[in-house]
Amino acid sequence: MTFSWNQVVAGRASKLAPSAFSDLEGIRSVEDLIFFAGGTPPLEKLPIARLRQASADAWEDAADHLYYGESQGHEPLRHMIAERMTSRGATTDPEHVMITNGSQQGLDLIARTLFDPGDVVVIEGPTYFGAMQAFDAYEVTYRTAPVDDDGLIPDELERLLREHPRPKAIYTVPTFQNPTGVTISPERRRRVVELSLEYTVPIIEDDPYGELHFPGDPVPPLRALDSNVIYLGTFSKTLAPALRMGWMVMPEALIPPLVNSKEAVDIQSDRFVQRAVVRACADGWLDAHLDEARALYQERCQRMIAALQREMPPGTRWITPQGGFFVWVTLTGEITSNALLPTAGKHGVAYLPGSAFYPDRRKEPTLRLGFSTLPDDKIDEGIHRLGRATAEFLG
Amino acid sequence: MTFSWNQVVAGRASKLAPSAFSDLEGIRSVEDLIFFAGGTPPLEKLPIARLRQASADAWEDAADHLYYGESQGHEPLRHMIAERMTSRGATTDPEHVMITNGSQQGLDLIARTLFDPGDVVVIEGPTYFGAMQAFDAYEVTYRTAPVDDDGLIPDELERLLREHPRPKAIYTVPTFQNPTGVTISPERRRRVVELSLEYTVPIIEDDPYGELHFPGDPVPPLRALDSNVIYLGTFSKTLAPALRMGWMVMPEALIPPLVNSKEAVDIQSDRFVQRAVVRACADGWLDAHLDEARALYQERCQRMIAALQREMPPGTRWITPQGGFFVWVTLTGEITSNALLPTAGKHGVAYLPGSAFYPDRRKEPTLRLGFSTLPDDKIDEGIHRLGRATAEFLG
Numbered sequence: 001m002t003f004s005w006n007q008v009v010a011g012r013a014s015k016l017a018p019s020a021f022s023d024l025e026g027i028r029s030v031e032d033l034i035f036f037a038g039g040t041p042p043l044e045k046l047p048i049a050r051l052r053q054a055s056a057d058a059w060e061d062a063a064d065h066l067y068y069g070e071s072q073g074h075e076p077l078r079h080m081i082a083e084r085m086t087s088r089g090a091t092t093d094p095e096h097v098m099i100t101n102g103s104q105q106g107l108d109l110i111a112r113t114l115f116d117p118g119d120v121v122v123i124e125g126p127t128y129f130g131a132m133q134a135f136d137a138y139e140v141t142y143r144t145a146p147v148d149d150d151g152l153i154p155d156e157l158e159r160l161l162r163e164h165p166r167p168k169a170i171y172t173v174p175t176f177q178n179p180t181g182v183t184i185s186p187e188r189r190r191r192v193v194e195l196s197l198e199y200t201v202p203i204i205e206d207d208p209y210g211e212l213h214f215p216g217d218p219v220p221p222l223r224a225l226d227s228n229v230i231y232l233g234t235f236s237k238t239l240a241p242a243l244r245m246g247w248m249v250m251p252e253a254l255i256p257p258l259v260n261s262k263e264a265v266d267i268q269s270d271r272f273v274q275r276a277v278v279r280a281c282a283d284g285w286l287d288a289h290l291d292e293a294r295a296l297y298q299e300r301c302q303r304m305i306a307a308l309q310r311e312m313p314p315g316t317r318w319i320t321p322q323g324g325f326f327v328w329v330t331l332t333g334e335i336t337s338n339a340l341l342p343t344a345g346k347h348g349v350a351y352l353p354g355s356a357f358y359p360d361r362r363k364e365p366t367l368r369l370g371f372s373t374l375p376d377d378k379i380d381e382g383i384h385r386l387g388r389a390t391a392e393f394l395g
Numbered sequence: 396m397t398f399s400w401n402q403v404v405a406g407r408a409s410k411l412a413p414s415a416f417s418d419l420e421g422i423r424s425v426e427d428l429i430f431f432a433g434g435t436p437p438l439e440k441l442p443i444a445r446l447r448q449a450s451a452d453a454w455e456d457a458a459d460h461l462y463y464g465e466s467q468g469h470e471p472l473r474h475m476i477a478e479r480m481t482s483r484g485a486t487t488d489p490e491h492v493m494i495t496n497g498s499q500q501g502l503d504l505i506a507r508t509l510f511d512p513g514d515v516v517v518i519e520g521p522t523y524f525g526a527m528q529a530f531d532a533y534e535v536t537y538r539t540a541p542v543d544d545d546g547l548i549p550d551e552l553e554r555l556l557r558e559h560p561r562p563k564a565i566y567t568v569p570t571f572q573n574p575t576g577v578t579i580s581p582e583r584r585r586r587v588v589e590l591s592l593e594y595t596v597p598i599i600e601d602d603p604y605g606e607l608h609f610p611g612d613p614v615p616p617l618r619a620l621d622s623n624v625i626y627l628g629t630f631s632k633t634l635a636p637a638l639r640m641g642w643m644v645m646p647e648a649l650i651p652p653l654v655n656s657k658e659a660v661d662i663q664s665d666r667f668v669q670r671a672v673v674r675a676c677a678d679g680w681l682d683a684h685l686d687e688a689r690a691l692y693q694e695r696c697q698r699m700i701a702a703l704q705r706e707m708p709p710g711t712r713w714i715t716p717q718g719g720f721f722v723w724v725t726l727t728g729e730i731t732s733n734a735l736l737p738t739a740g741k742h743g744v745a746y747l748p749g750s751a752f753y754p755d756r757r758k759e760p761t762l763r764l765g766f767s768t769l770p771d772d773k774i775d776e777g778i779h780r781l782g783r784a785t786a787e788f789l790g
Contacts, residue, residue, distance in 0.1 A: 005648035016652040052454040066635040101661035240461040253400035257411040266496035
């Protein structure tokens with residue numbers, strides 16, 4: 001006897017979909033594939049020895065932390081994060097920091113605290129697909145605010161905030177955005193925060209790449225402008241994704257529901273990894289590690305831009321980022337990146353099509369290229385393949 | 396300028412409450428307190444050396460698993476769990492197993508997949524408060540099915556299943572229940588599963604203690620009777636709570652929404668801990684560890700029962716469990732365990748009052764005593780204090 005599970009599941013069950021990476025299932029098995037679709041640090045630069053030692057050290061006093069505890073997170077880690085946030089211009093104390101399993105869990109906890117079914121959420125168009133994956137479970141609908149080379153456009157945002165029903169939140173990746181790489185300009189940042197306050201629509205600032213600016217002036221978080229901004233950070237891009245270690249900086253009023261939600265969903269984050277991260281980052285090590293990473297990512301980005309100039313058909317456009325992991329390319333001609341993808345796969349190169357980053361999965365000539373994971377020769381060869389695939393497809 | 400956050404938060408925000416342990420905040424600072432409120436393995440029996448070595452070994456091939464991956468969980472761990480489930484009578488293959496951050500996360504993911512606002516969930520009265528904490532975010536209401544010494548009472552359950560609206564799920568801890576310690580009898584188990592199928596109301600089987608039966612015959616999970624049962628297991632009680640390592644055995648139809656939900660909420664569980672658990676448990680080590688634990692818990696339980704007989708006023712009742720961590724006590728006279736708690740604290744002993752385990756927090760003469768964490772002399776002294784406190788309170 002089997003159940004009629006479709007009578008039993010929640011209304012939201014149909015929205016519990018896999019991430020956009022599932023679109024690439026067919027192509028990932030291509031031999032010798034050059035995969036520009038990832039958004040991670042390069043495998044060969046992961047600080048394995050440092051993290052392994054820090055993990056071993058964290059196990060040395062294991063008995064004290066093999067129990068339940070610390071739903072909000074290990075105090076020394078929250079303290080370190082607060083100091084780093086403060087040094088980036090966003091004055092923070094440890095009481096406003098909560099440790100999460102990557103910023104992905106932060107997105108879920110915020111959605112749980114803010115969103116009722118049918119609420120409208122303003123997102124950037126395009127935006128990080130994982131945020132939509134997290135928010136979808138709360139049965140929200142989206143309004144898309146366009147971005148240009150200076151990031152989110154305040155007038156377009158204001159137009160959306162004036163609509164009825166009023167949006168419940170503004171979700172933005174303001175710095176080295178995923179997927180476009182753009183950064184909201186300083187004047188626009190001030191205006192975006194003003195609009196948030198004027199319309200009482202909170203900002204969710206997702207900032208995985210903010211510390212990965214290219215060598216030179218860092219960009220302060222939006223949170224530096226207003227303590228009502230809900231800030232999400234992560235060690236996934238600065239240390240390693242599998243640590244599942246991120247944080248939230250919470251407005252005062254949201255601390256109880258957010259911390260209670262964390263306790264309700266998994267009681268606490270990994271207590272050993274929290275201690276290992278504190279140890280690994282100590283004595284200036286993280287800053288030195290980041291300096292090295294920034295220089296490498298800038299080199300790889302420049303290499304990719306040069307290859308695009310060399311290999312892509314005239315009329316192809318792209319945005320040159322000042323940090324982060326991604327170059328956003330707009331193909332020439334009447335083609336969509338979705339239509340091109342099988343030809344690209346045949347030539348041995350993969351990317352994420354722009355459609356992955358819109359709630360309506362609209363087909364566009366845009367695509368996201370990640371430059372962080374691959375060495376120079378692979379970047380050159382991969383973009384060469386992309387150029388050939390595009391030329392072949394255009395005929 | 397500050398936000399009117401109460402205009403912004405979701406309707407469910409008021410339900411995002413802390414766990415019942417917050418009721419004990421005042422008492423936990425009492426000097427030399429004997430704390431019977433916990434539900435964990437004893438600190439001195441945590442297999443620290445074994446886990447530390449397993450963790451170090453898991454870091455040896457770290458580069459392969461410092462990236463994103465495995466939302467459903469590490470295949471060898473799922474394989475090990477499937478084998479163990481099968482050997483306990485619940486035939487399972489690894490494809491139906493998903494790794495979660497403790498069974499607490501499993502509760503959240505199941506609620507997300509099954510519950511719409513206003514849905515009715517049948518729970519045992521009393522039941523594990525953390526399940527209500529997880530389910531509350533989905534704005535369900537509860538109907539309470541009473542338990543007696545043979546566990547959930549099928550006729551009472553059927554009465555609830557016949558009501559309108561029909562309940563959406565039956566949540567049960569069928570084996571060495573939290574908080575009462577009772578186990579549903581074999582005949583009742585068959586009837587409960589029949590009722591689930593007859594009324595198309597799925598069973599959520601939460602089984603943290605099933606492997607902690609006292610030496611002798613183990614109790615097969617409810618899942619052994621029907622593959623529509625959603626099963627939750629955990630290593631929190633058999634290895635250590637802070638590992639945050641649990642699992643779900645999923646009905647076929649629920650695999651996609653549950654795995655997609657896991658990806659949406661935190662992408663994956665800790666990949667190192669998953670590997671460490673496989674290594675730690677290998678070569679029969681877990682079974683030997685469990686045998687030792689079972690004998691110890693039986694001794695401590697017997698010690699507590701003997702102390703209750705010696706120390707508590709006539710008319711006090713308790714249920715003698717066959718496994719798990721808890722003895723459920725019903726005080727004599729007209730007193731509630733809530734009213735007694737400050738006097739108990741004054742005498743240096745703490746427990747969780749029965750009210751913690753009901754959605755309406757009804758005040759009862761019941762209380763939960765955990766026997767797993769404390770050595771014999773502390774059990775004797777703690778129950779002596781409880782007896783004195785009760786006598787004093789009764790006058």
